[in-house]
Amino acid sequence: MSLMLTKEDLAKYPFLKQSAAYIESMQLNLGDLAAEEYSGILSKALMRIRDSIDRKIRPVDLSDPESEIISYPLSLALVYGSKSNWLLNRFASIEAKRVEEELRKEPGDRILEIAKFGFSWEIERVDLKLEYEELPFSIPLQSYLEAATNFNDAHWKLINRYVKGGSVFLNSGSLARLISEGFKSKIIRRASEREMHNFRIPDTLAPHMDEILRYAQENMQFDEELPQGLVSDARPPCIVAIMEDVKAGKSLSHMARFALTTFMVNVGESVDEVLKLFGNVADFDEGKARYQIEHIAGMIGSRTKYKPPKCDVLRSFGLCVGMDQFCKKAKHPLNYYRTKLKILGGSGGQTGARDRKKGV
């Protein structure tokens, strides 16, 4: 039996196809929304974005569900129009968290409906009863992997789930989280679609856009730039281990080589410095190595500066050598490095970093 979806539901869950259909039925033009008569909607949309910058999870305002529903696509348009990845990620995370909080208040059958209408997941009610635990839902393996690989906690790893016959079995809390994560990915994925590349906000909305960007700028926590040169003491254990292997002349796996090179390049080491590292490796070929390092540093080829793989990936490739206290909080070797730099002294500015540099 299908449950009825109310306007309040559409306001709470903007990813439902019914929400999109509702908005479409109103035949609104993005540029028109700057007009006086829609000022309530516009201010709601702006508040949504400011909330996300402030990491504030505001419950859905159900006193006026209609403007709540329309404020979502407007805020989304402004976020896409800003072309800021930082803002996009922040907005998607907070919107997703809000959805998760709403979902946790819903009964199981309702969560199931929402999942079905929001995504093309074939979720089923199974009511699997285990010892001291119940798993009422099952989701196809591929849908689970699509949504859950963004989570880093151990309990989201497939191996730690109840997997049988191509399905993953979940309790309602996990399903709520999965839906909210699916929503978040949807927002982020859409931004990288081809048609979004040329998306521009209509001129009428431009002043509001400037306001948002200014607010975002003020709140970006710290500059993502790292100091120009390696601070040995701040290296994560995985990188230390690879460097020791290099010193012992071990012929490194492709992934180890890639991790080390990207790490060094991202902490601001020069190509020559990185080359020196590899000088002792059994199968060293300087010409080839230089070419590859320059490629990774974004100096040649695709001009993308590559980042090291995240902790999860390093673990899968057997390059994680065990965690220390900083690893527990980090999901990425550069995260680890940044945190430790801060603790080692100062905010990791350019001066001082060089001074602290030790031989490797």
Added chain:
Amino acid sequence: MHEIVRKEFSKYYSGLGAEDFQVPDMPHREFAFLQFGGEVMIRHMKFLDPASLKEYIVENTPAHIYHSSAYYETPEATDMNEKGWLGADLVFDVDSDHIRTECKERHDRWRCTECGMEGAGFPPESCPRCGMKKIDTRTWICEDCLEAAKKEVIKIIDEYLVPDFGVSYSDFEVYFSGHRGYHIHVRSQTFRMLSGDGRREIADYVRGIGLDIKLHGFREVKNELLVGPDMKDGGWRGRVARAIYEFVNRASLEDLKKAVSPAVAKSLFENKDKFLKNIESDPPYWGGLKGYTLESIEKIASASIKDLICNIDERVTIDSKRLIRCPNSLHGKSGLRTLRVDYSSIDDFDPLKEAVAFRHGSIRIYVKEAPRVRIGDEELGPLKDKTLEVPLALGLYLICRGAAEPR
């Protein structure tokens, strides 16, 4: 490489029918080739049908032939971003090189290029004499290695793909790689669109990476009161329960001591029957032994699952754009065929016999050095510095391995 190898490869390919070059959904695959003596892969080739692929191969006689695990809109595009990825098969690569078998003592050698120390068997992580990691290896395969690889294939399929992932027996194909092991190609839609991250989860799942048994129902309710899963449960939950049961059932006191403290091991060993009965009961009970805690179970679990985790080359599974050997192509380092294996009779499959491509003729070779080798029904070695006449398949095998030269 010697001209004779190229000539024999060419003859082999000419003798095949066009249908032997069939690859599922050919027009959407990228093909790649490595020529004899060539270092650069010829890539981004597209073939619309098996006949045109055959024509190319017969004309160029490559040493190695690959197709992409991925499906592309434009497989011939040279920029990977322009190919238009449409999904990929899920591939498992089992390589006997990565499996520690006893036979490696007989046929593998390693050498430290720093200090010259040498040894037999599985290569050490670092040189026991100088501590450096500049280790060169010279490895061979034998029936035992390939049998170990076959067991891994069966484990992946029967223990994981079918019961846990719901893959049906018609959704995958198993191939002997033509040299050291096997490939499993899973073609079901379930996995086709999986990202690299999703594939990594699959690889971690079969390799036992990141397993936390506390997330599978093992809990300490009160002091020494332990609850846990049922052996009938699905996935890793039931698997861990069964593995611990089997391990404790078979374990000697010494085995247990290797996993847990001597006191716990002793208590467990002396109360084995009761412990196992408790696990069998409904609901199962996992405690009741003095000093036996959740930590003890975790230690026993990690000792128990050693035989259940799969030895695969995880890079192949994770990569959604991998190049894989073409069916019926020859492996340039062995002269053996990449051959589809009927999974229902895999137990009887003898790769060193059935993958032989050159069934007639003989060749005179000079063997520098080789361990005992069998190809088909012919056995040879170990031998060194010897010139002799051997069946063609065996001779080409040794030449391709770099251990012999034609005379």
